[in-house]
Amino acid sequence: MQRFENLIDGKLRPAASGKWMPSLDPYRNENWCEIPDSDQSDVNAAVAAARTAFGSSQWAGISATARGAMLRRAGDLISANAERLAELEVRDNGKLINEMLVQLKTIPQWFYYYGGLADKVEGGVLPIDKSDHFVFTTWEPLGVIAAITAWNSPLLLLAWKLAPGLAAGNTFVIKPSEYASASTIAFAELFEEAGFPAGVVNVVCGTGQGVGAPLVAHPDVAKIAFTGSDAAGKAINKAAAGDLKHVTLELGGKSPNIVFEDADLDAAAAGVASGIFAAAGQTCIAGSRLLLQRSVYDLFLSKIRELAEGVKIGDPLDPETQMGPLANLPHYQKVISCIADAKKEGAVVAFGGEPIKYATGGLFVQPTIFRDVDNASQLAQREIFGPVLAVIPFDDEADALRIANNSNYGLAAGVWTKDMPRAFRMSKGLQSGTVWINTYRALSFMAPFGGVKDSGLGRESGQDMIKSYMQVKTTWINNASERPANPFIMRLN
Structure with a gap:
């Protein structure tokens, strides 16, 4: 039986506990591989690796143009490995090979699209109402992103999160569904080959209780991007609110x-x-x-x-x-x-x-x-x-x-x-x-996707979604040499 290991800080490794869990081939109704049954210690290691990578000169110190080039290389590698990845998904979740091949041959478009957008996010100079100040805005990455994906289309759902998040300059810890993890691990290995530094993309396999909950609660995680049930999404949103994490939640439907x-x-x-x-x-x-x-x-x-x-x-x-x-x-x-x-x-x-x-x-x-x-x-x-x-x-x-x-x-x-x-x-x-x-199930990397009511918060895909993985900073520069008239009063006029 095949074994797939966690990817942490650029290295494949089993769960720290040494525990494994089976993955079922639903067509044959038999276990076909094993994945790590990880826990808090594995989450801590992955988040630490992602946090270190986020501040490293190899990642934070490179230009947005260089990040875009890496994303485009990742798209090429995904395209070259499409058949292998599609077959892994079919073994894991029983989806049709025809549909998985279409998805895997289309997923590179997300990386090409956001690779092109990586160096197009611009701040602005504000025509401020105070003539003695120069004020401008810049957009900055959030930090470590927790990407939690569902079992029905693991790689497509991951691409929607990973492509804009990496283009923005963030790092990732990915928690795939315990029912379909194999393709995610194989997919993530391609990013080092594309030139991404170790620790930028990490994968920790396991259950929602063992991995998902500690990942959501981790103080060094800045945002949670989740696809899954509305019940799980509401629980994640509630947990994330405790320390004001950003969230994107793509949840259920009854369309x-x-x-x-x-x-x-x-x-x-x-x-x-x-x-x-x-x-x-x-x-x-x-x-x-x-x-x-x-x-x-x-x-x-x-x-x-x-x-x-x-x-x-x-x-x-x-x-x-x-x-x-x-x-x-x-x-x-x-x-x-x-x-x-x-x-x-x-x-x-x-x-x-x-x-x-x-x-x-x-x-x-x-x-x-x-x-x-x-x-x-x-x-x-x-x-x-x-x-x-x-x-x-x-x-x-x-x-x-x-x-x-x-x-x-x-x-x-x-x-x-x-x-x-x-x-x-x-x-x-x-x-x-x-x-x-007069159509149905049509999707594109160019079109925002997401729901209202219990179907979620936020959107994925489309030009503006790169900014959902960023935050704006405003910088004020005083051009005048005079001291303020009264230092104890806020400068509003």
Whole structure:
């Protein structure tokens, strides 16, 4: 069985305790590698290494242009290693090799983009109202960043944090999910090859209790960038508030995919299927609530059912497979339990609703559709994070907005219509961080991404996000030789 070690101060090392924990291949339902079961001592070592690197001449003493060049080299190395990294992710979380290859071939764009932005962050000279003073601003890095990532797309989620944070001049301690750590360690090793000094990028593997909590609480961590559940995000936000750490929290979703009667129904059906069955629904932006106008309800439901029936389920390393297994055993059990709860609540199964007894013993669940769902039900309000679609009828535009916004979440939403004035009205009225019109699951390094309400705080990606890893400093210079008229009064005029 393979072993992957922590990366601390440029060296691969096991947990200080000598403990290991297994990682499951969900397609075969068997352990395929081991990762360190780390604790506070490993966190302390990694944060110390990151703190030392942050103040070192090899990192703090180089120009922003040099940092940008390192990021671009890292992008080249990620591209060159895309297939190896994609296969590691498939073994770890069961995602499709086709999707992982697309992600790994796109991730370098974040490093090229922020590599280009590294030396474009400019302060300014202020036209201050006091003629005897010269005042200017500069932007400076925060310090040590704790990046805590989820198991569903570890490297993509990490790139969103690492690229802008490194471009800004910070250093990192990364805590990957204990259910999918192998690819993160292999990924992080590339940064030394790209020229980053030891200690700039560190990885500590382990549980939330053993590694996540002490990392969040560590006094030398300046910011926490987290992707995961809303419950964990709220706990992190509360802990971070104790010593005023910066936070970016990308949390859960229960996104509405809204289909109007005038939509291209075939295109909409493909978009709805992609929104919930792709990645077996294990994505924060899953369109898990289908809001369907009554006039096309039965017709459109038959199209979605036909697509669900045709989904090819199987080996995630097979390029022909369209839906793989769920990523780990606890999550598989949770999804099965959510489906059972929905049935007990009286929800009507239109398709699926059962686990699949697969030949390999893999953690498979049928694509599942519930019809005529009450938006107030647990099925419609709870993030299941599986291939489970709740279909909810609506009457008109106002009704669709009312239902869509009646959720604690607000990460994303989809709207399918040929009426462009309606599309703009819906975009304005929907309470979500992203709105897709006649498309779904489209992302870019150029576009800010994040949620409102319980879906999180802050944004990732886009030009301005580099400044979320920085803080502004204002410098005042007195050009006059005279003493202040009264030294005991604040200079406000």
